[in-house]
Each structure stands twice: as structure tokens, then as C-alpha cells.
Amino acid sequence: MGVLCVVPASIDSSDLDRDPKVIRGKSVTLHCPAEGSPFPNITWLKNDRQLLLPASQNEAVGGDNEAARTENEAGEDDKEARLALRMSGRQLEISLARRSDEANYSCVAVNKAGEDAIHFSLQVLGGYDQSHITCNIGYDPVTSTTRYTSTCRCSVYAALFTMLLAT
Numbered sequence: 001m002g003v004l005c006v007v008p009a010s011i012d013s014s015d016l017d018r019d020p021k022v023i024r025g026k027s028v029t030l031h032c033p034a035e036g037s038p039f040p041n042i043t044w045l046k047n048d049r050q051l052l053l054p055a056s057q058n059e060a061v062g063g064d065n066e067a068a069r070t071e072n073e074a075g076e077d078d079k080e081a082r083l084a085l086r087m088s089g090r091q092l093e094i095s096l097a098r099r100s101d102e103a104n105y106s107c108v109a110v111n112k113a114g115e116d117a118i119h120f121s122l123q124v125l126g127g128y129d130q131s132h133i134t135c136n137i138g139y140d141p142v143t144s145t146t147r148y149t150s151t152c153r154c155s156v157y158a159a160l161f162t163m164l165l166a167t
């Protein structure tokens with residue numbers, strides 16, 4: 001008669017940044033170091049809605065070391081999927097971050113002995129229009145007095161400025 005040791009699903013969140021930031025257009029990986037016996041099924045949620053297939057189903061697609069890709073949350077078929085599960089579902093990678101990726105994400109780990117979850121609040125920086133000032137100097141010959149007008153333009157990458165202020 002064999003003895004089966006069952007350990008409830010748990011997530012060690014001691015070294016995790018629960019408020020990650022990413023610059024628009026860059027990649028970010030959310031980590032969910034889930035453990036348990038049997039190994040838990042991992043599901044990722046975005047704003048309390050299931051985001052991707054459970055890791056066990058994705059693994060059949062590409063294996064543990066390859067990204068398991070699916071349609072994005074809006075159901076649009078991206079030519080290059082931006083969302084990927086890695087490490088048996090313990091990592092959610094978001095590529096080419098958009099403002100629409102800014103949300104609350106949850107990793108839920110479940111096995112027959114128990115359940116655990118961790119929550120993240122992802123902020124995407126630089127999602128606003130770039131600031132700019134335009135400079136043009138011109139002479140207006142229609143007016144009776146000499147009149148010069150000037151307009152200045154200076155492009156600013158807001159995400160980098162915001163990131164520097166946040167650190």
C-alpha cells in the first residue's frame with residue numbers, strides 16, 4: 001500500500017513586486033511561484049476574468065519551455081500573440097505592452113488539497129500622447145506693423161520621464 005503525500009497549493013509572494021510597471025511597447029513578466037503536490041493547475045485572470053487557458057492545457061500546445069499562445073482577451077487574433085504562459089503557467093509574459101494591458105491581474109493555483117492566489121496591479125507608463133512644442137518663426141506682411149510670430153516644438157517621451165520620476 002503506497003502513501004500519497006498531498007500538499008496544498010501555495011504561492012510564495014515574499015520576493016514579488018505586486019505593483020509592477022512597464023513602459024508602453026516593452027515586455028513585462030508577472031511571476032507566480034506556485035507549488036504543491038500534486039502540482040497545482042494555474043489560471044491567470046485580468047480584472048477577475050480568465051485571461052488564458054489553464055497552464056496544463058497550454059503545455060500540450062508548446063511544452064514547458066515554449067510560450068503557449070492564445071488569442072488576446074478581446075478575442076482578436078493577433079498575428080503575433082502578445083500574451084504567453086511560461087514555466088508551467090508560473091509566468092505570464094505580456095509583450096508590446098499597451099494601455100489596455102493596465103489592469104489587475106491574478107494568479108490562482110489550485111490542487112485537490114487547496115487553493116492560493118496572488119494579485120498584481122500592472123501600470124503601463126507612457127500610454128498618453130507625447131508632449132510636444134513646435135517652433136516656427138514667420139513674418140506677417142499683411143499687418144501694418146512688423147509682426148513676428150513664433151511657435152516652438154519639443155518632443156518629450158513621457159514614459160521615460162515618468163519612469164525616472166517613479167524611481
